Amino acid sequence: MKNRRKKQRLTLLVLRDAQQSVKQIHLSKPLMIAVPAAAILSISSLIVSLHIQSARTISQLEQQLTLKSLESMKMEVMVTDKEEAIERLNQAIMKLSEEATQTKTQMKKMKELELELQQFIKKHSSSGQETSSLSLDGSPQVGGEYIAVHENEMLHLAEETRDDFEAIQELIKTMESHIPETLHQAAETQTKREGKPALWPTRSKQLTSSFGYRSDPFNGRSAYHAGIDIAGERGDPVFAAGSGTVTTAARSGVRGNYIIIRHPNGLETWYMHLDSLGVQVGEQVKQGEVIGKMGTTGRSTGPHLHFQVVKNNRTVNPLPYIQ
Ligand SMILES: [Zn+2]
DSSP states (O other): OHHHHHHOOEEEEEOOOSSSOOEEEEEOHHHHHHHHHHHHHHHHHHHHHHHHHHHHHHHHHHHHHHHHHHHHHHHHHHHHHHHHHHHHHHHHHHHHHHHHHHHHHHHHHHHHHHHHHHHHHHHHOSSOOOOOOOOOOOOSOOOOOOOOOOGGGHHHHHHHHHHHHHHHHHHHHHHHHHHHHHHHHHHHHHHHHHHSOOSOSSSOOEEEEOSEEEEOTTTOOEEEEOSEEEEOOTTOEEEOSSOEEEEEEEEETTTEEEEEEEETTTEEEEEEEEEEEOOOTTOEEOTTOEEEEEBOOSSOSSSEEEEEEEETTEEEOSHHHHO
16 A cells, blocks of 8 residues: 555646647656645635736726716716706896886885875975976986906895895885875875965955944944955855865854854854855865855845954954965
8 A cells, every 4th residue: 555655646648739749747746746736826826816906906996986976976066056056046036036026016106106296296386396206217327337247146146136126125115104194294284274264265356345443334333344345246156265164054144144164273264145055064175165155145235255264263354364
């Protein structure tokens, strides 16, 4: 057994081309072990190196992939950023547009209010002056420096413009609340002005008897005349000397058909000897409104208007008021 093992040899036959001879390689026992071992070693080292190489390649590939995906992610982020910016810009512009519409409506309202105020002033002012209209129109009379706007400034610009719009809206809101108040005040002032009996109450200006002491037209005796007499035709219109409230519209034996109008500041105007009454007690009358017709009712010698002014329950000379 020992000998046989000693004699053990490995013969390798190397076959090449058909023309060439077959080579025999005799291998001793140690070689018999060494060669497969070397083969295994070299194969395993090859496998290891292959592993290493492939791992490296995979790692490189992975790295590349990571880079690529990072880049693509970056790209995506950039795209998202841009989309977001565009979206924000769009929203800003949309809000601006909404505000512009609102402002337009408010400006229209303002214009209407202003027109109302102007009509009021025009109607009541004696000078007939017109104030210049406040308006926001598309007239070409505009100017200013041209400043180019870059894309990245758009958002900022939109936000700034929106702030401006908000400020304008605040201003308009304030004005909106002020104008009706001004109108109200103007109306009150006008009422007071119109309430002052300042209008001559007839078309005729023929004064037949003045205020104060005179000789009585019926008995010739000295008497106090509490107003003025204005002669005219029977049926001539009699006007309210000032705006006010009718407190009396009645008939009396002495005064005939008569009217008393109460005005602001403790003033009253009395109209006597009317042919007919055109107003009723409690009625609001405007200055210049026809309140009755001239006549000769009561203690009268002919068609005339007895007109008197009472201030704080005392008769006063009417002429300073209506002249
Ligand atoms: Zn009289």
